[in-house]
Amino acid sequence: MSWEEDGETLRAGGMHGEGGRRPHRWPAPLPGHRSAIWYGGDYYPEQWPRSVWDEDVDLMVEAGVNIVSLGIFAWARLEPSDGVWDFAWLDDVIGRLGRAGIAVDLASATATAPLWLYEQHPEVLPRERDGTVVNAGTRQSWRPASPVFRRYALRLCRALALHYRDNPYVVAWHVGNEYGWNNAADYSDDAEEAFRVWCRKRYGSIERVNEAWGTDFWSQRLQDFAQILIPRHAGGDDAMTNPGLELDFRRFSSDCLLDFFKAERDELAAVTPDRPLTTNFMVSTDQCPLDYESWSRQVDFVSNDHYFHSGPGHLDELACSDALVCALACRQPWYLMEHSTSAVNWRSYNPPKRSGELVRDALAHVALGADGVDFFQWRQSRTGAEAFHSAMVPHAGAQTDIFRQVRQLGRLLQVLSAEGVTGSRVDRAQVAILFDAGAEWACGCRTLPDRGVDHWNQVLLWFRALLDCGVRADVVPVKGDWSSYAAVVLPGLLTVSDAQSDRLHRFVDGGGHLVVDFASGIMDEEMHVGLGGYPAALRDLTGVSGQEIVALGRQEAGGGPLQLTCGGLGGTWAVQADVRGDEVTVLARYKGTRARSLGLDGLPAITLRGCGSGSVAYLGCGLELDDLARVIGRLLPPGFFHADLQEGGTRDPRLLQVTRRGADGDFLFAFNRGDAVIAEVPLPGEAVVLYRSRALSHDSQDASKAYAMKVNGLVVTRL
Template identity: 60%
Template sequence: MSKTDHHDRRQPQPYRPYRWPKEPDGHSGGIWFGGDYNPDQWPEQVWAEDVALMKRAGVTMVTLGIFSWARLEPSDGVWDFGWLDRVVALLGEAGIAVDMASATATAPYWLYQAHPEVLPVEADGTLVHPGTRQSWRPTSPVFRRYALRLCRVMGEHFSDNSTVVAWHVGNEYGWNNATDYSQDALKAFQGWCRRRYGSIEELNQAWGNDFWSQRLQNFDQVPLPEHAGVRDAFINPALRLDFRRFCSDALMDFFCAERDQLQELTPDKPLTTNFMVSTDQCVLDYERWSHQVDFVANDHYFAHGPGHLDELLCSDSLVDAYAQGHPWCLMEHSTSAVNWRIFNASKRQGELIRDALAHVAMGADAVNFFQWRQSAFGAEAFHSAMVPHAGPNSAIYAQVANLGGILRRLSQSGLAGTQLEPSSIALLFDADCQWSMADSTLPDCSIDHWQQVYIWYQALLDAGYRADVVPLKGQWERYDVVVLPSLILLDQDQADRLRDYVSGGGRLVVDFASGIMDDHMHVGLGGYPAVLRDLTGIASQEMIALGTSDQGGGSILVSEGIEGNIWVNEPLSIEDSVRVLARYQGSRSYDIDMAGKPAVTIHGYGQGRVLYLGTGFTKESLVSVINRIFPPDFFTGAAGRGLHNGRDGDPRLVHLIRSGPQGRYHFYFNRGSTVVRDVSTMGETLVVQRATPYSGGGLSGNRYTIGVHGVVVTRQ
């Protein structure tokens, strides 16, 4: 195991020095543009046409070799780099850089046939067979030996190749092996627990093992949370949570081993791997992973529907936080439809370019698609690409080429290297909280921490504000307002940070499901939210699940036209200094004995203030709470930064700013379903997509009507 495996995950990790890929001639300063290139799927005579089309579209970098292990090593210890060398040479002659993959994402069949013991195991004991991606267990010493041999050969082969400017280590770790219940995993998990807890008694206490006679006598008795019969849901929640932490760490340790092998041989080439951050998943603890890469990279695929752009911005905000404000790489997104959802919607007119520019506005200095040429066979044949089945005489390729020109123009203006200007509002996210809410022993199993973050993000946009999404373990003290969206787990150290923050003048929003348990899923005693009671000035004695109308329940009225959902916290005690902003009312409140009791309160603490929400809200209801119940100065107040950082009054408009030595770059996006008229912009115009000069008065040079899916970019 590498040295990262021995690191105590409860202690802060140092970040690796930030390194960004430089152009083959050693210069840097542009926005990288390209995508995954899989020439091994095509006859060699197609390669020259590919490179010519790439040049026409403005492609500057491609990723090679992600799934090429079987071509590179057709049998054990036999190597064939001739075809890959010819591709790299073609690209290099055209001035197109290569982000070279370690090719370890999927092993060749000869390895699986010789060593079936590398295959992962599911919770019910089922073996995961080869035939898809990542059919390997990260804790297998056998697989690690083969993978690191491949990394060594790859590193030696391309160590002096100037066309290769970066390493793409692995690919989407955890896509098919996020958890593994093999004997290798059991042995590694027992070692992980030994290092984390030190003594078996500390582990027994952390896991609450006196419940149901689960006390362990030594670390060799530590189990995996395997399938345990029809009531599998009642496996120890603390064990499950630690197992998810371990699985993320085990994959991270495997990545670090690959990274270190490649870095030893090619110290001048930065290394990364592609995260998978979107609001519909939380595969790994990317906050921890972000410390282990030279630059952050992410794969993002759009969510079809009216929240398309909002979801993109919310996900990217967290990616930008993981990147510590440094430019990051959009490693994959799609030109149009994907092929792995039940319903695979196509992108609508303008969304291909709008989405790419939204990623750039949120801090991406590299825009890449999966993939360059649409596959003619295999599991992703109907996944869209830069060159679709129809070929270059298609609308998609034309849009790709248009985008390449736009990114070249932005690069020439000096945009690359600038940073996204922050909001004044932070929404805190934590992978542990997300994983803990997958446990079916909670008061309401429908609640989802990541979705609550997204609900807050959208509601703030609709109310006229933009927030940043920041990891709980990150740096959020500089924000004027911090929101805890169902941050169900809070340890004492994080609670003390919040206490210091508010005492010093910060404003905190605590919602109904925050601060309920500690980081071992032990419930805080004395009334919810236990570790935050002094901040909220209120303690609750019971969580009353509201359910849905189908379940014989329903919402509860908080104020005229504003309804709460999920559950309500029944107050036990309220300090005299608490001011009630809204109370429960209506027939449902009488049914559950909550009529007239506080629903939304505010409490002064030190120099700051704490808003407390005693129930959950839909996005629409939360907009009303923000606009009608929150104090008018809560988001603006003394700092006066509420609308300044990202919003211009009309909630259909998103205004983002990147700034640096070359100036401030303003991105104006229409997030609505109707045109936005008379948008006043600042500086010289660089990009106008689906927008026209406004003719309704004023100076036509700096006012625009922005159509649906439209964007205007200016430099001030």
């Protein structure tokens, strides 16, 4: 097969990256302007008459906006018919913005094609799993593997690059937009042909494919790559497709979109090599559409879109997601490309942000490494699918609480920029929670003992439980660098490869402390179950061998949790395990009537094994947040949480504390995590930002000062 583009065959090998990482390059300030935290939002002037444009620019200046993203969904305006270009309106907008000191992050505009392209080439439309065509009329109605769509998209990229290559107001390229939002998986013939090429590249021979997928089960054995099928609809709800095939198709789908991004990136870079390029990821703990660890290697700077989860875990979830983004960026500054001023409009229930959360959330992203803070969007739309999505300028106009907070945020970001926060890096924690997109996708397998296991949500659970112990953790990709952390947590890491197992062994042998939960290490990266007792890949490390996985279910379905001798309840599933290794201490066992009925009474539920100067803790069942926080202190060596994990600041679990360190100084960000006022909290250093907080009187000889913090309050001090 071949994907033809201007006579060249696009090699499937391009999907797998070059193995390295592009050097970090950050958008430079406009000529005559100093470096500062970028602040702005998505701007859609094409939705408004020109009479509104001047008002927009004036309000942006008033709010402290210094950048906007332009042209994200403007293809139909830029190319109203095939090969006919109209840049005049965009030239006008960019000129108005630039003259006011507002830079432009210019999109490649390929997120959605104009209707004339779909009319001429309906074959670019993707297909659902059941073969249904995904019609035009929403975002990303195109096949990532379509050679036809690629030809038109790259032509647009080249036209934009040639037209704006000398424009001083365009400081970065915004390539695509939220790749995979509507086409993370395409089940078209183009995708199937591309998947066969991907499999040949990955495995080399059809025998390796048969081995990886276990195709002798249900007579699925393949004789040739041409027989490989993508996992389309295969029957009713109980029709179970091959797990190895499903996981590889998710990997391929991420790689296929990455290959498309790289083609756009390279087309733009060929004309404007001095201009940095990025694309906005979608990292939050309710989604993982792509393997962002691989993607992060292919951008000049990492960008992310994050939308809040309402409720008591709002700030914790934000910090957990940002911790992963920070790791993807290798602790270099990253860009928050989208978040919301208040309510979104695409969930079944869309509550507004509470008082103070607009500013608090933005500054929490800054604390976790964002040197760019943008909202979706600048002006709230009157029409279209996101008319009720909040914006910087709401329907009611500039004389509103939201716009007053937007102005206030702009002033605070200017203060932080002037103090020297820009370019500083987030201080590394001592605990790493490991995340892997493949393991998250594997948890979606419909044939697991319990479908309630979700790797990403287990990451969040551990992140929050550690915060409840006064400790902030980093979230690090499994393929990343975590060997120098003092402790590493595996939360629902269902798939562990031999190479990963070897790394974990070396980590413990070197004195590291490892925590393994009930769903980790059950299978390898090809979805092969480990033999000899669970968790096979980590059995000798934990000193525990499980014979059976007992799904516990929910009480409303006749199931329920188990009592533990340490207090609390075990849920999700319980591994029926025995202690097999040396130096294993049982910290908790199962007990009670339900445990006896399941043959688990008295069996170990939580263990700790000493390994030289290192240790391995094992949790054989799931725990709720409060129970996990209570037991964490016993999973690591005595005194571990008394070590200096966060230099400067306190161990107060009511606070989220993050330190950023840079050439112009070190800064401690402290946030009130809870729903109650904190009457007094001591923090070191001189305050540079107080938001919903106030300084209390203090002894002038004391290096720490005390502050009162309201709900959603924060303090930033210079250390």
